[in-house]
Amino acid sequence: MKPILKAINVQKVFGVKGNVYKALEDINLEIQEGEFVGIMGPSGAGKSTLLNILSTIDVPSSGDIIIDDQNIIQMTEEQLSDFRRNKLGFIFQDYNLLDTLTVKENIVLPLALSKVPAKEIEERVNVVADTFGIGEILDKYPYHISGGQKQRTAASRAIVANPSLILADEPTGALDSKSATDLLESLSSLNDKNKSTIMMVTHDVYAASFAKRVLFIKDGRIFTEIHKGQMSRKEFFRTILDILASLGGSDHDVI
Amino acid sequence: MTLFSIARKTIRQNFSNYFLYFASMIFSIVIYFVFVSLKYDQTIQATSDTSPKINSVFSGAAVVLIIFVAVFIWYSNSFFTRKRKKEVGLYSLLGVRKKQIGRMLFYENFIMGCLALIVGILLGSVLSKFFVTILMKIMGYNAIVNFTISLEAIINTIIVFMIITLITSFHGYRLIYRFKLIELFQADKEGEQEPRTSFIIALLSILLIGIGYWLALQNMLDSAIWRKIGFLVTPLIIIITVILGTYLLFSSLTVYLLKVSRKNKKKYWNGINLIGTSQLLFRIKGNARTLTIIAVLSATTLTAVGAAYSLYYNNRSNVEMADPSSMMFIAEDNNIAEQVNGMITNSKDHDLIYHEALSTLQVDADVTNLNSKFYSDEMIYTVVSNRDFNTIAKLQGRNDVLSLQSNEAAVLDAMYSEQMSPVYVGATISLKINDRKENVTFNHLKKYSIFNYRTAGTTIVVSDELFAGLAKEIQPENMLLYKITNEDNAEQLTKDVQAIMPDEARFSSFYADYAAGLESSGLLIFMGGFLGLVFLTATGSIIYFKQLTEANSDKERYEILHKIGVNKKEIRLVIAKQMAFIFGLPLIAGIAHCAVALTALSRLLQINLVIPVMICMGVYTCIYIAYYFLTVNAYYKTVTKTK
Incomplete structure (x- = not known):
């Protein structure tokens, strides 16, 4: 297995001289191809900052980030856009679907931007739609479908271009438990079958228990990490809960 | 802290936000003030004694201006209240009483109105001198301008704009009462639906415009249709069919064509076309009314200015046709002829x-x-x-x-x-x-x-x-x-010769006809140009405001695009393409309508309008294009500005 993502000594400082706030301090992490990594931590721990930096939307104050053997720190704005388009897939808490496009067109968008031929687009969209079970609603507009369907559409869009890394930011945050489970199971099977690499930021223990490895962040540093290994999902769930308790935070976040 | 001081503070601190509103108010006031002070100017009043046309043209144009300026200020006012809904909602949430908020908005708008009035009149005083010079120049008067700002003009302007300001201020006062708190916070969040359209309505739009054009291009004098429908009703039918057709063209045909274009997946699923086309599809129907107004305004402006300019442009050749000789008369006795000979040989300016x-x-x-x-x-x-x-x-x-x-x-x-x-x-x-x-x-x-x-x-x-x-x-x-020689400058000589002519001499001169033509066509072109410029600026600004409003509600969409890897160049291109559509449609429709109207006119009057009208259209299009770039830039800045 080769590493897909490497973060080396990443720091992020906000504010000006005399009044600085360190959001991230000395983050080092590595994600291997085919992994499903969860990132947890209490509110304000720096999860979102980390995700924004890894997804190239924000830049770190210092440190290096290497994704698929490319150092994204030295890239220009245009290269970054192309990089996001070709190497990364995003799933956001609030879906971020374009409401002027149908479900199908939303999924088509990344492929169209990469100028993939129409015929190939058609095939790939159909395959992805089957994976997430949204074949029925392809011609509907986002405002006509449920939150769960929206998130599955967003997930379809994220993986349709075969990205090296899928980044999910609280993907279940706005979903009811049934939709959340469906989505997490889809992601999990995607990881198992297609060997997709997934990194998911969440503060929902249930969602995190679907990952194979969970990193805990506190006050801008990586606090600890645990592997699922041979544990069942339930056991893993409990382990995560224990660590969170020792982290001294978010018990109230548990479902 | 009084309400008055809060209002004053808000304006001072958000001045850049208010600048556009303020600028458009000042613009309106300057235009109106210049116009009114021209009307009350002594030089022009003296001239209008000799030609009462001038006075009535000025009065009529002033009324058109008031209506237009009022609409324009109203439009920009709504644009700004819309932008401030959230702020107003916040005050209410913090527990400020509705009455107080209302009063604050009232004061705020009123202060701005008064400031704009002062600035506008000061600026207008400077500019009106400039405009008088231009007017005199194109009307062919050599009178030295001794221009003074009249008190009447100032009072007239103050009254008109005080009324407008009071109305808009009251409108602001009502804002807090008109909306529920939740609506103030969700200003631009209304979900949009894919517009529906039918092939038949799309076809109807072409048909209506076709009928209008066909009627307009008939030979008015021996067309059976015109006679049948009546000479007064036909122009009305032409106007109605064309306006309705234009509206349907924007609201239906464009939507229909965009939908059809989506079927071609090879083109549609190609890069940013997907985004551009779908955005347009959702937006164009909501814009149809504005676009129609702009198309009709452009057509009217272009036709009026084009016709006026043609008269001005053709004045010399018309007079040359009517007066091939500089002077001509019938003289029974040689006495008069000799006197005239003497006058011409004695004049230094003419051979x-x-x-x-x-x-x-x-x-x-x-x-x-x-x-x-x-x-x-x-x-x-x-x-x-x-x-x-x-x-x-x-x-x-x-x-x-x-x-x-x-x-x-x-x-x-x-x-x-x-x-x-x-x-x-x-x-x-x-x-x-x-x-x-x-x-x-x-x-x-x-x-x-x-x-x-x-x-x-x-x-x-x-x-x-x-x-x-x-x-x-x-x-x-x-x-x-x-x-x-020098026949177009023969004012003094013509006067002298005319003085000794008896009525039965049927004296005619190139200069008299040339000057009369210049005077009436010069006035027309000045009015046309003046109002045309106002309309053009206003229509440009209306599209600009409207698009910026949309940019604000589209912001989120562009953020998503940025996140999924659309680079800034492509975002700019998407915006430029959409704006080209929004700006291009009414311009093309306006130019087409104007071309038909002027073709009909030139057939009727037997004059060739091609060159002067082309010049007008060229100038109009250039200014319009400047607005296009301005809007694309502002739109781009709005949607790419990070929080």
């Missing part, structure tokens, strides 16, 4: 190019055979001999020689028009000479004359022998023709 005296006849004629719709059966013609015609035509630089035999004749009609004038060639008319009649047959038609129209009217050339015969029976008149 004599030619001077001719020839004898002509005034003859009554029975013209029943011409079957003219407009002439009565009798006409008075000036008759000139073939030899004299050849001499004068040569003097006037025309390469035209007639050689008429016996009862052949040629008609010289400088006012000839295909539609109005009779068919001369081949027709026979009979000249009444005392008790007998002499038939002559036209075998030539010249669409110019060698004589000034006002002295000689329509002229007939007859063969030398016929002329000699007629001259024995009718008392000839002695016509004098002068051509001088």
